Amino acid sequence: MKALLIKDMYTIVKMLKLYLGLIIILAAIPGFSSTGFAVIYAGLLPISVLSYDERLKWDKLAAMMPFSDRDIVVSKYVLGYILLAASAAVSYIGSLAAAAFMRETVSAELFSQLIQICAIGIILMSVNMPLMFKMGVEKARLLFIISVGFVIAAVSFSQRVYESAEVSNVEIGSISLPLFFAAVAVSLVSMVISVSIYKRKEH
Amino acid sequence: MDILISNAAGQPIYEQICSQIKDEIISGRVSEGELLPSIRNLAKDLRISVITTKRAYDELERAGYIYTVAGKGSFVAATNTEMLREEHLKQIEELMQKILELAPSCGLSDDDIIEMLKLLQKEGR
Amino acid sequence: MNAIEIKDLSKSYGDFALKNINLTLPSGCIMGLVGENGAGKSTTIKLIMNAVRRDAGSISVLGMDNESAEFCELKNDIGVVLDEAYLPEALNARNINHFMKAAYKRWDEQQFFEYIKRFMLPEKKPVRDYSRGMKMKLAIASALSHQPKLLILDEATSGLDPIVRDEILDILNEFTRDESHSILMSSHIISDLEKCCDYIAFIHRGELIFCEEKDRLLEEYGTIRVSKERFAEIPGDAVLGKKVTPYGVEALVDKSRLSEAFVVEHTALEDIILFLAKGENK
Structure with a gap:
């Protein structure tokens, strides 16, 4: 598992430099939408790595190495979690730094916002991963774009609902943890599905 | 010890190894009790098959030229002249057998063969 | 002990079938796998590694059924080089070392870099900038550096020049000086197999024509x-x-x-x- 993460990290740093830079910049800019983009992009990086693996037919060599099918699949999810957490952390630090610079205090709902964004990132990743393992990144691309569009629409819609309904910050904050745990549950189910899909494949 | 393998000779490789080690022993270039290279090392050094080398060693052991101590390796056995004589007699017999096989195809009678042998002997001197 | 033991192995795809393969590679020996393109050599190798599941028969590798749960662990003892390197190409040789060190239990870093030097491979250049020959050499170096007991090479030397091929044959020859080490290799270059194999198995249209001692x-x-x-x-x-x-x-x-x-x-x-x-x- 560790080996697979090392390989994927190298791949991201070396092949997806631009992506990574964009994510860091977006994350560092304070604000809900830039943070949202950064974290969601980060959560989707494993799919880019998967696409790269697929082009190189990496699965053929992986099948010869002492990796179980479960390790190969789960490592992509773990990579996603790490990247989500890292980009959320960068965002948090960015906001703290900006607030300090402006001599303000950080808004109270920042933390719960971040957790909500992470939850959305995890859900997006979890919905897409089994499709990617089943159909291959190339073929699943359209579904992927649709799902991203759908999530962005849903988020902006719910934002508008919040604003028009003048829901208090406390109420928004109260849904963040349940949402997060729901996302984790979805990703666990997704992992089980992905592993069983990968196990049935021949390399 | 020199062992030279020829792929073009047509003689099976295990026979080449066998006869060359035999020659080394008969000529006294390797002496009684001397440790021979292990089957695996000889095979790898000569870049030939391990199985073939094993076959050669088995053959030598069966013929009494070498003996194997489990875990230690193969050693040159005590050679006695009687055995050598027998070996050579066997070879002569084999060659003669061959002559007898080939003779009819040239229409040679037994007397012709003996005549030929005498002629060769004279030339040899 | 036998390094590989295949009994009555069958596998069929839509238009191709591997029928009733029986093969035994005794420990300490090198077996060459010969056959035309599409004869079933690569499929046999994938079946041995359980990357492709068999329809019937049994395969035991280094004494273990390859469908058992512990087989994944046993892959630490098996070095495989496929017809292409399939290495993660964004990485350079040093990164590959880092990755392999985490992947294999007995990765020998020093030996890996010795092979890198011997094969004259650049350490800092990413693998995607390597030529095919260089990629294959890197794959061979990787397969040899985790101290395997069994090496499986699928057309690993095709595309390499004769001098390098000969050097690799030398390495393989040395590898089997240890009698617990064995090699199964397929190649189009039969003269290479003639040089180093103890056994030759010939697969033709999905069937094993013979598996014989080479010198015989x-x-x-x-x-x-x-x-x-x-x-x-x-x-x-x-x-x-x-x-x-x-x-x-x-x-x-x-x-x-x-x-x-x-x-x-x-x-x-x-x-x-x-x-x-x-x-x-x-």
Whole structure:
């Protein structure tokens, strides 16, 4: 598992430099939408790595190495979690730094916002991963774009609902943890599905 | 010890190894009790098959030229002249057998063969 | 012990089937796998590694059923080089070392870098900028550096120049100086296999034609060149393949079934295989 993460990290740093830079910049800019983009992009990086693996037919060599099918699949999810957490952390630090610079205090709902964004990132990743393992990144691309569009629409819609309904910050904050745990549950189910899909494949 | 393998000779490789080690022993270039290279090392050094080398060693052991101590390796056995004589007699017999096989195809009678042998002997001197 | 033991192995895809393969690679030996493109060599290798699941039969590798749960762990003892390197190409040799060190229990860093030097591979250049030959050399270095007991090479040396191929054959030869080490290798270059193998297995259209000791093959089979009249005298079961021209017959024969009156020429492994492969077409 560790080996697979090392390989994927190298791949991201070396092949997806631009992506990574964009994510860091977006994350560092304070604000809900830039943070949202950064974290969601980060959560989707494993799919880019998967696409790269697929082009190189990496699965053929992986099948010869002492990796179980479960390790190969789960490592992509773990990579996603790490990247989500890292980009959320960068965002948090960015906001703290900006607030300090402006001599303000950080808004109270920042933390719960971040957790909500992470939850959305995890859900997006979890919905897409089994499709990617089943159909291959190339073929699943359209579904992927649709799902991203759908999530962005849903988020902006719910934002508008919040604003028009003048829901208090406390109420928004109260849904963040349940949402997060729901996302984790979805990703666990997704992992089980992905592993069983990968196990049935021949390399 | 020199062992030279020829792929073009047509003689099976295990026979080449066998006869060359035999020659080394008969000529006294390797002496009684001397440790021979292990089957695996000889095979790898000569870049030939391990199985073939094993076959050669088995053959030598069966013929009494070498003996194997489990875990230690193969050693040159005590050679006695009687055995050598027998070996050579066997070879002569084999060659003669061959002559007898080939003779009819040239229409040679037994007397012709003996005549030929005498002629060769004279030339040899 | 046997390094690989395959019994009654079958696997079928839509238009291709591997039928009833029986193969045994004794520990300490090198086996060459020969066959035309699409004969089933790569499929056999994938089946051995359980990357492809068999329909029937049994496969045991280093004494373990390859469908058992512990087989994944056993892959630490098996070094595989496929027809392409399939290495993560964004990485350079140093990164590969870092990755492999985490992947294999007994990764020997020092040995890996020795091979890198020996093969004159750049350490800092990403693998995607390597030539095919360099990629294959890196894959071979990786397979050798985790201290495997069994090496499986699928067309690993094709595309390399003769000097490098010979160097690799030397390494493989040395590898089996340890009698617990074994190698299964497929190659199109039969002369390479003739140089280093103890056994030759010939797969043709999904079927195993033979799995024989190499030197026995070379001893038992030979070529004769005779007139058609003379050819008619030869018992049918002595002939394994023939080529008839207006001027005579060239045939691969089993020496033991032929009278000594015929002049039988030593035949290279490649010609034996060609005769047998075409003999099937009769």
